[in-house]
Amino acid sequence: MDEKNRYRNTESMIAHGNPSFDAAKEAGLLGLSVRNTGRGSLSLPDGREFINMCSCSYLGLDSHPEVLQGAIHALEREKTMDMGVSRLRIRLALLDELEAELSRRWRGTAIVTTTASAASAGLLPLIASGHLLPEKKSPVLVFDKAAHFSMNLIKPICADETEVLTAPHNDLDFLEDVCRKHARVAYVADGFYSMGGAAIVKDLLSLQERYGLFLYFDDSHSLSVFGASGEGFVRTLVGKEINPRTVIIASLAKGFGTSGGVVLLGSKQHEDLVGRFAGPLGWSQSLNVPAVGASLASARLHGTPELATRQEALRANIRQFDERVPTRTSGEDFPIKVIEIGPEEAAVAGSRFMLERGFYSSAVFFPIVPRGRAGLRFMMRANVSREDIQRLCDAVADMKRRFT
């Protein structure tokens, strides 16, 4: 058996993906160097302005005055960017304050990381080795085929600890079959997938109840967007307390509006083990001081009526878009919309057309989506006006007439 490329094939990924990236670059769709106008648009060096419809800051909290002030205050008070020491040894009380605030708000043990990707790189090997399971024994580790790249990247490391399988997307029968055959199984999935659609959380919880299935969710796309406290789609469904067989992680750089990542553990999970052995989580860089200050401000906003107001504004924009532009996620109150175009060249041309009309969309193609199924991805946001969404829909209609 060929021992190479069992979990990743860089050669093939580059060979098939690079021509589309080159075409997108050629069309002026990559590496745009911009300034933020502060009025909801970005400006190019030649003065042209456009609206970024590819921002994951779904609630617009990244530019909230209190979030910006939070960053400034934290810097002024602490007078350091980052202390350059592992948080395991010394950390600012401000970081503890942030974690206490998030733990309380989202009902779990919150550990703040530099990114969601670092959280997965640190945690998945500890799940593969069984150390985060109540039994402290290695499970068969099953990744959903559509799981985010930041988790798939860690597969080979996990495979050095245990058997690793890839399940077809949201395939409950596949997973139940693995559960019947093995004493311990852990499943790795997104809460909300970046190309649309959600994890089948209720079905997964039923497998957890029957077979003790361990669940690892990356719910980056739905944090802040879902839930009365912005706890995210998965957290709203897993019960009052997070049980010791469930871990949720998420990026703070999307709906939450700052930067960093967060891990939410159940109370009986071993927080110390995570601090000591989860690789990048315990290395010398922890979340920098302005990001901690901004996050604390955002966390507090999550406890005010402003959260619901922004969630509602986002939903209104999503519904307005859905009414005019049918996509696979129409009607799902989900901010990511993908218009499938097909050929890679047409998707690049369509995205260029949209930019000329004043809206940046991302052309998505292999390896982001399967070959021959390229498209345009749009992200809805709370802080885009009704009129701008209307103009966006007009431009999309014209784009579709020309390129599909």
Ligand SMILES: *Cc1c(COP(=O)(O)O)cnc(C)c1O
């Ligand atoms: C955006 C995203 C990430 C990356 O988040 P970082 O905090 O930048 O590492 C990871 N997982 C999912 C599902 C994402 O959507």
